Amino acid sequence: MKPLVRNAVLSNYLELSRSLGIDPQVLMKQVGLDAVGLSVPDRWISGAAVTQLLERSAAAAQRADFGLLLAERRRFSTLGPISLVLREEPDARSALELLLRHEHTYNEMLRSRLSEVGGVATLKVGLEPVEGGDARQAVELAVGAFHRFLRGFLGSRWQPLSVCFTHAAPDDPGTHRRLFGPVVEFDREFNGIVLYADDLDTPNALSDPMLRTYAQQYFASIAVTRETTELDRVRELIEVLLPTGRCSIDQVAGSLGVDRRTVHRHLAASGETFSSLVNATRGRLAAQLVASPRRSLTEISGLLGFSAPSAFSRWFRDNFGESPRQWRAAQAGKR
Incomplete structure (x- = not known):
């Protein structure tokens, strides 16, 4: 790249x-x-x-x-x-x-x-x-x-x-x-x-x-080595772009100075897809954000790049097995 x-x-x-x-x-x-x-x-x-x-x-x-x-x-x-x-x-x-x-x-x-x-x-x-x-x-x-x-x-x-x-x-x-x-x-x-x-x-x-x-x-x-992988770079860009609402493979490719096919090729070599990385990054961030009562679920929805809170709730249930509100309550009970 x-x-x-x-x-x-x-x-x-x-x-x-x-x-x-x-x-x-x-x-x-x-x-x-x-x-x-x-x-x-x-x-x-x-x-x-x-x-x-x-x-x-x-x-x-x-x-x-x-x-x-x-x-x-x-x-x-x-x-x-x-x-x-x-x-x-x-x-x-x-x-x-x-x-x-x-x-x-x-x-x-x-x-x-x-x-x-x-x-x-x-x-x-x-x-x-x-x-x-x-x-x-x-x-x-x-x-x-x-x-x-x-x-x-x-x-x-x-x-x-x-x-x-x-x-x-x-x-x-x-x-x-x-x-x-x-x-x-x-x-x-x-x-x-x-x-x-x-x-x-x-x-x-x-x-x-x-x-x-x-x-x-x-x-x-x-220290970052010269062998820092393209996978690492794409993962970092996804995290930065999610809150902007413009986290797309085209946006990531543009930030890396390559075309989308090049990004797809490098991710495939690591056994990943762009969608899988976005989902994994959202999952990691969601676990951190939802567990904290300082942010509303609507705010978290935006930070994770969802167009509406309802879309975030459906995604969260599919990945965590319960609604964000239920999951937050469960985490609070563990403290």
Whole structure:
């Protein structure tokens, strides 16, 4: 399947869009994404859709610096579980190498590499190509995020030798100059950051050797591997889409950047169908939601993607052997 990215790549996207006077929900809908899903940062969505969203947002806001403004709002925690390990690395070099080695745990579109020659280190930031579209904003978001990451280790006064972009300069490069200083360059042969190699040897004053061991063990136990199955991805998307009322195989396929036949093929290889996954996900969520008296059954019906409470009641009886109200009463009696 086509590369995915964590929802967290759009961290603060809604807030930035509103501050610039554009409607993020309309733009997200145009590319097959859902604003509701952004509340779960570890969910995976189509990288191509995110790239298109950033371009459309920049155009709608008439801000060629949209990607950089989003990068500026990045936090260390945006990287997900790996951020716990990075904080404990002994120096900037070790942290950066770890980040590059595990790119697939937070962004499958990234293809970055670090090289050193003659005392100069070059971080080249690459992205998987997107069919029929520009990726300027996604590139600037990625480079801006790496720049912000390095400053987190090297200090706010740190200055690279150059910050490079292959695309032409915007009409107003003010934001680029503000974030990167006078060293930003356009129309270069690569996207990335050039710095003195010994900058990377800067010790991490916050590193705790004992905590580093624990952090590494924790990350090793939960890290997403490259073999994460399509079944897992489809299951996660179903859970996100159910409350929207638009949980269909077409919607899931669009979020994954493939067609519905591809989704069917991958599910069949695992002995599943889309309907079986939807039903299993509903069953798991229903057991949690109905057991709690804090939500009405009508509200739960909507959260599980049913068009009417009566349809939810029929489904629940078929799967649990009794009505939601009876099942809730029985669970309350067990407490």
